[in-house]
Amino acid sequence: MSKQFQFKLVLLGESAVGKSSLVLRFVKDQFDDYRESTIGAAFLTQTVTLEDQTMVKFEIWDTAGQERYKSLAPMYYRNANCAVVVYDITQSASLEKARTWIRELQRQADPSIVIALCGNKADLSARRQVTQEEAKKYAEEEGLMWGETSAKSGEGVSDIFTAIAKKLPLTAAPSQRAGGTRGAAPGAARAGVDLNKQPSTQGSNEACNC
Amino acid sequence: MASETVDLRVARQPLHSRLSPASAGLPGDDIADIEIIREDWIRKEALKRSTTKATKSLNIRIGSFNVNGKTPSQDLSPWLRSLSIHTHSKTGAQMTEWISPLKPVSPFNISTNPIDDKYTLQHEQPLLPITSSCSPSDPDLLVLGFQELDLSTEALLYTTNTLKEDSWVAAVFAGLGEKAVLYEKLASKQLVGMLMVIIVKKSLFPNFDHIMFCSAGAGIMGFMGNKGATAIRVSFTPSTDDSADAKTPHCTVLTFVNAHLAAFEEMVERRNNDFQELSKRLVFEAPTPMGANSDTSNESSSIYKSDALFWFVNLNYRLDLSDVDTRNLLALHSDEPPILWTLLKYDQLKQAIHFRKAFADFHEHDITHLPSYRFASGALKDDLGYDKKRKPAWTDRILYMHSPSPSIGVHQLSYVSHPEITMSDHRPISSDFKIQLPVIDQDDYLRNADKLSHELWGFEDVEARGSPRIKLKSNSIEFGKIFYQQSCQTTLEVDNIGDTPCVIRFVPADIGGSICPDWLRIEPPATLLPAHMSIAITLTAFVSTACARLLNQGPRRIECMLILHTALGKDHFVVVGGEYQHTCFANSLATLTRLTGPVRTSYATLKERKEEQSASVPREAMRLINWLMEHVSGEDIDCLFNRPADENTVARIRECLDTGDELPSPQDNQHLPHGFARTLLQFLDTLAEPIVPPTLYSRCLAATDRNEAFELLDDFPSESVNIWVSLTAFLHYVVQSSPSSASHSPSRRAEILAAIFAPILLGDPKNVDLQSYGISPVGKANFLLKFIQ
Numbered sequence: 001m002s003k004q005f006q007f008k009l010v011l012l013g014e015s016a017v018g019k020s021s022l023v024l025r026f027v028k029d030q031f032d033d034y035r036e037s038t039i040g041a042a043f044l045t046q047t048v049t050l051e052d053q054t055m056v057k058f059e060i061w062d063t064a065g066q067e068r069y070k071s072l073a074p075m076y077y078r079n080a081n082c083a084v085v086v087y088d089i090t091q092s093a094s095l096e097k098a099r100t101w102i103r104e105l106q107r108q109a110d111p112s113i114v115i116a117l118c119g120n121k122a123d124l125s126a127r128r129q130v131t132q133e134e135a136k137k138y139a140e141e142e143g144l145m146w147g148e149t150s151a152k153s154g155e156g157v158s159d160i161f162t163a164i165a166k167k168l169p170l171t172a173a174p175s176q177r178a179g180g181t182r183g184a185a186p187g188a189a190r191a192g193v194d195l196n197k198q199p200s201t202q203g204s205n206e207a208c209n210c
Numbered sequence: 211m212a213s214e215t216v217d218l219r220v221a222r223q224p225l226h227s228r229l230s231p232a233s234a235g236l237p238g239d240d241i242a243d244i245e246i247i248r249e250d251w252i253r254k255e256a257l258k259r260s261t262t263k264a265t266k267s268l269n270i271r272i273g274s275f276n277v278n279g280k281t282p283s284q285d286l287s288p289w290l291r292s293l294s295i296h297t298h299s300k301t302g303a304q305m306t307e308w309i310s311p312l313k314p315v316s317p318f319n320i321s322t323n324p325i326d327d328k329y330t331l332q333h334e335q336p337l338l339p340i341t342s343s344c345s346p347s348d349p350d351l352l353v354l355g356f357q358e359l360d361l362s363t364e365a366l367l368y369t370t371n372t373l374k375e376d377s378w379v380a381a382v383f384a385g386l387g388e389k390a391v392l393y394e395k396l397a398s399k400q401l402v403g404m405l406m407v408i409i410v411k412k413s414l415f416p417n418f419d420h421i422m423f424c425s426a427g428a429g430i431m432g433f434m435g436n437k438g439a440t441a442i443r444v445s446f447t448p449s450t451d452d453s454a455d456a457k458t459p460h461c462t463v464l465t466f467v468n469a470h471l472a473a474f475e476e477m478v479e480r481r482n483n484d485f486q487e488l489s490k491r492l493v494f495e496a497p498t499p500m501g502a503n504s505d506t507s508n509e510s511s512s513i514y515k516s517d518a519l520f521w522f523v524n525l526n527y528r529l530d531l532s533d534v535d536t537r538n539l540l541a542l543h544s545d546e547p548p549i550l551w552t553l554l555k556y557d558q559l560k561q562a563i564h565f566r567k568a569f570a571d572f573h574e575h576d577i578t579h580l581p582s583y584r585f586a587s588g589a590l591k592d593d594l595g596y597d598k599k600r601k602p603a604w605t606d607r608i609l610y611m612h613s614p615s616p617s618i619g620v621h622q623l624s625y626v627s628h629p630e631i632t633m634s635d636h637r638p639i640s641s642d643f644k645i646q647l648p649v650i651d652q653d654d655y656l657r658n659a660d661k662l663s664h665e666l667w668g669f670e671d672v673e674a675r676g677s678p679r680i681k682l683k684s685n686s687i688e689f690g691k692i693f694y695q696q697s698c699q700t701t702l703e704v705d706n707i708g709d710t711p712c713v714i715r716f717v718p719a720d721i722g723g724s725i726c727p728d729w730l731r732i733e734p735p736a737t738l739l740p741a742h743m744s745i746a747i748t749l750t751a752f753v754s755t756a757c758a759r760l761l762n763q764g765p766r767r768i769e770c771m772l773i774l775h776t777a778l779g780k781d782h783f784v785v786v787g788g789e790y791q792h793t794c795f796a797n798s799l800a801t802l803t804r805l806t807g808p809v810r811t812s813y814a815t816l817k818e819r820k821e822e823q824s825a826s827v828p829r830e831a832m833r834l835i836n837w838l839m840e841h842v843s844g845e846d847i848d849c850l851f852n853r854p855a856d857e858n859t860v861a862r863i864r865e866c867l868d869t870g871d872e873l874p875s876p877q878d879n880q881h882l883p884h885g886f887a888r889t890l891l892q893f894l895d896t897l898a899e900p901i902v903p904p905t906l907y908s909r910c911l912a913a914t915d916r917n918e919a920f921e922l923l924d925d926f927p928s929e930s931v932n933i934w935v936s937l938t939a940f941l942h943y944v945v946q947s948s949p950s951s952a953s954h955s956p957s958r959r960a961e962i963l964a965a966i967f968a969p970i971l972l973g974d975p976k977n978v979d980l981q982s983y984g985i986s987p988v989g990k991a992n993f994l995l996k997f998i999q
Contacts, residue, residue: 006812013944039651039682039685039782039783040780040781040782040783041234041780041781041783042779042780043237043779043780043781044363060237064783069771070784071771072234072719072771072773072783075233075234075235075236075720076234076403078235079235079236120568193669204783
């Protein structure tokens with residue numbers, strides 16, 4: 001039987017870099033040319049199946065990028081297992097904003113959070129302002145995952161989420177990290193849990209990690 | 211709808227508080243929340259759709275009388291007959307004319323946000339002015355509770371004796387005089403000395419049915435019937451002929467409880483426990499009808515399963531105040547009716563309600579009558595007729611709770627005692643209620659509820675039905691200027707643009723937090739929205755005194771972020787903001803004395819004060835005092851502080867103080883002096899801390915003469931000294947400049963002024979159990995008197 005895991009993922013980044021479009025492509029394989037700005041937070045789920053048949057279910061919080069809603073972002077990235085910080089390759093200012101988000105996550109989010117830096121709108125490379133080298137170098141310095149995507153063409157989208165799924169510590173002991181599990185009472189820990197595993201075997205696994 | 215009557219304690223809980231805990235990014239149990247909100251919505255919507263245009267009202271007069279074992283020997287008509295009798299009596303007129311001025315800032319209101327009273331508790335409306343033009347017709351229902359009908363020891367053992375009951379019922383019908391022919395007895399229930407009798411207009415007799423009784427003892431050994439309660443429950447069904455198009459009108463359940471709790475001042479805990487016990491033990495057992503099918507519902511139901519529940523009681527709650535203080539304050543009542551507010555602060559029942567030890571969520575109307583206990587005769591009585599050996603107290607009370615509108619409207623029209631009836635050591639009390647009932651067609655209701663349930667079924671299955679989609683007209687709400695104590699409203703429009711119904715609720719940013727700041731109210735905070743329908747959610751900004759204390763310390767711009775959560779869908783953010791208009795009310799002396807100009811313009815620029823330099827008097831207090839010194843004389847000054855004032859005038863004067871604009875001139879309006887006097891009182895009363903620091907109270911009370919009192923000023927904080935001196939000098943001036951025609955001597959006038967100002971200048975700390983605190987209000991007044999006499 002295949003293993004199943006569940007993780008909380010949050011999307012952050014400046015307004016209009018394409019966070020919602022990226023999620024729409026990933027979850028429904030669709031694209032809207034004219035999407036309204038997100039004023040709030042949307043919750044979606046998508047499951048990625050890895051080569052070894054391990055299933056990783058992402059509970060995705062797509063948040064508002066506008067500056068005035070910034071104070072609420074911590075409510076959504078708390079307990080997140082992973083964050084995708086998105087910038088627009090045609091706007092160098094958006095990479096600056098991404099750096100700010102990353103610094104905030106490193107300071108305030110769960111220390112074990114997996115962060116991926118994602119350069120979106122790769123289809124507009126003619127208007128590129130952020131070089132791949134620059135972004136990649138920054139990501140390496142900070143120990144982040146990095147990739148470029150185009151929500152419009154679909155290029156690179158599933159790659160980045162699959163990479164995250166592989167990188168997440170699949171053997172991790174159950175934790176309280178994803179209290180936001182939809183439909184469950186707050187505090188119920190289901191994230192990072194092998195859903196097939198018997199509770200009795202978890203303790204021994206944990207001991208091995210010491 | 212008797213079978214559907216819900217427990218009042220549940221029905222009165224706001225829907226929002228019954229939902230699962232949730233916050234931004236941590237949705238609660240959306241499925242369960244949908245269930246709760248959908249059920250509530252269907253019930254309300256079905257009620258709305260099945261409500262006919264007709265309404266029905268019932269006039270109920272409730273009376274309570276501890277007869278002290280006496281047999282009826284006096285005419286009971288003042289207690290039984292309608293209000294109009296008292297309208298022309300001196301006391302009646304005085305009481306209804308007088309609206310207690312400090313009510314909004316009394317300690318029992320301060321913790322509750324006035325906005326709640328204003329927007330959610332519709333029953334908390336002021337006593338309707340009683341004039342002959344609106345005097346209610348004869349009551350449809352007279353519900354009378356007697357206590358201590360029989361003080362004999364045998365009564366404890368044999369409770370079957372109906373002789374006493376018969377004589378009292380006869381006396382009641384005699385008291386009704388020529389109206390007696392209109393009435394007949396509907397039900398009665400006796401437990402030892404406690405008797406409840408319900409008398410109904412003959413024409414309405416057939417409309418009352420499902421009458422049920424119960425009783426519970428709480429006396430000797432915890433169950434004997436010398437103390438305890440009796441309860442009667444009746445169902446009222448409007449006649450089909452007068453209920454317009456309702457063919458099957460639904461019925462309303464009314465429950466009445468007559469209770470007599472443990473006596474003696476120190477038994478307060480026992481009384482609180484008795485109440486809790488009786489609340490549990492008073493249960494109506496439905497009789498199993500002879501030959502009825504076994505499936506007929508046969509559940510017992512609590513007294514709280516009612517549309518309206520009344521307790522009228524000899525509760526025996528007393529005053530936690532010394533005998534001297536109590537009588538002293540009561541003696542001032544004839545000249546200064548609001549003095550009762552000072553006394554009622556020490557009332558054990560008010561305290562018990564406030565601290566939710568008993569009668570939590572019950573409503574009791576403002577008391578404007580004198581204590582109903584204990585009266586004596588001959589040499590045993592004091593000047594007011596009270597027993598010299600027993601401290602006067604409001605032992606006899608009427609309280610009620612009812613299900614939230616629109617299902618029932620309860621309006622209390624009067625709450626009085628009847629000093630004319632002197633046969634007992636208690637005076638009887640009475641209260642008139644007008645109950646308004648929408649006429650609902652029961653069959654239609656069931657059909658509608660069924661139809662709605664069918665329509666709204668299953669939308670939580672988002673896989674099959676699609677995700678909920680809502681759209682907000684705007685994500686930014688601007689109130690503009692927000693003034694202290696002035697409510698201002700706007701709406702947030704939400705459209706359901708999806709093809710399925712959805713449920714929306716506001717959630718706090720953090721678990722356990724509030725969905726919005728204290729200055730804002732959202733109605734409804736949770737609701738169901740059918741597919742393709744819109745709702746306008748009302749946002750109300752209201753800055754209460756407690757809110758203003760905080761906001762006065764902050765910047766002008768106030769803003770908050772609301773999070774509107776769609777169950778199983780998105781969170782939407784809404785920014786709500788406004789420009790707070792700073793005010794000198796609900797401010798602190800330390801701030802006011804350091805401002806360089808009027809509050810509104812200079813709130814942000816506090817001047818640095820050198821330590822040795824003593825603080826000046828706040829300019830606002832000085833402007834009020836100067837105005838009063840300049841413009842008030844003669845007749846006005848005699849009753850300057852004990853006349854009601856128009857709140858709009860107070861608001862206008864306050865606005866001038868805040869902005870620095872010129873104060874209104876006395877030519878404007880002849881009542882202006884009272885407006886200024888009231889403004890000064892409210893300014894002082896809303897100060898963040900009393901002028902005299904509470905730590906000095908015991909020393910203030912110990913001061914035996916003027917010199918000792920003045921020496922204490924050295925220990926006042928610097929910002930308190932000057933305002934104390936200015937105020938007391940002004941009050942001294944008021945005392946001295948009495949016109950020759952004045953109704954009181956200067957010393958009497960000084961006493962009255964001290965009784966008004968002392969509770970404010972030496973205010974009680976908020977939320978302190980006054981029972982344990984115990985600073986004599988008369989002692990405080992005596993301290994102030996040393997400065998103004």
